[in-house]
Amino acid sequence: MTSNTSQQDAAVTDKGLLVGSAYADDRHLAARQSIYQWQQPRYDLPGIVTTELAQVHGTVLDIGCGNGKLITRLHRDRPDLRVVGTDISAGILHDVPRPVAVADAQALPFAVVDCGVNLERVTCPHCGGSLDTDWWSDLLEEHAESGFTTLVTEVPCCGTATSLDALDYDWPCGFARFEIAVWNPERRWFSAEDLTALGDVLGHPVRQIRAHI
Numbered sequence: 001m002t003s004n005t006s007q008q009d010a011a012v013t014d015k016g017l018l019v020g021s022a023y024a025d026d027r028h029l030a031a032r033q034s035i036y037q038w039q040q041p042r043y044d045l046p047g048i049v050t051t052e053l054a055q056v057h058g059t060v061l062d063i064g065c066g067n068g069k070l071i072t073r074l075h076r077d078r079p080d081l082r083v084v085g086t087d088i089s090a091g092i093l094h095d096v097p098r099p100v101a102v103a104d105a106q107a108l109p110f111a112v113v114d115c116g117v118n119l120e121r122v123t124c125p126h127c128g129g130s131l132d133t134d135w136w137s138d139l140l141e142e143h144a145e146s147g148f149t150t151l152v153t154e155v156p157c158c159g160t161a162t163s164l165d166a167l168d169y170d171w172p173c174g175f176a177r178f179e180i181a182v183w184n185p186e187r188r189w190f191s192a193e194d195l196t197a198l199g200d201v202l203g204h205p206v207r208q209i210r211a212h213i
Contacts, residue, residue: 066203
């Protein structure tokens with residue numbers, strides 16, 4: 001396995017390419033989604049999301065909805081919900097059930113997705129020093145209501161400027177503009193293949209955080 005080059009990373013995140021090429025319509029995303037008809041074992045990912053929304057009522061916002069596979073399923077299984085789809089590309093929204101809006105998820109603040117009491121320590125990726133848990137707790141409390149508009153921070157151990165999502169968390173934590181919560185899952189961690197499949201359905205890469213509340 002090889003890592004992406006900086007040019008490859010830039011290519012998959014360049015908004016001009018996303019809007020004008022990769023997601024100008026749903027052809028490329030639909031081609032990737034079609035691969036999962038041969039996935040073994042099979043997972044009904046839109047069905048999993050629908051189940052997790054069982055206690056949710058009112059409006060649901062699907063950020064980065066792609067070609068609307070999840071929205072179509074929610075319209076079928078949960079007609080009581082008002083589902084609003086958003087994506088950075090107007091073209092890919094062409095056949096998505098309305099209402100939809102062209103919107104950039106990067107304009108949203110980041111929320112912390114932490115692992116609760118599973119967290120044992122946070123360390124600096126630059127000097128390897130252990131970060132004070134009080135510093136981490138104060139940071140979360142400060143941004144609990146409004147979220148993080150930026151992940152740039154200066155670590156107290158060595159004074160290096162870094163990103164909060166680059167710190168080493170044991171157990172994993174994350175920062176996200178949206179999350180799907182699965183309460184009391186009766187299974188172990190999702191595999192890399194599971195996460196890739198889920199990301200393709202959602203139209204955005206995903207990371208799993210296992211929390212003990």
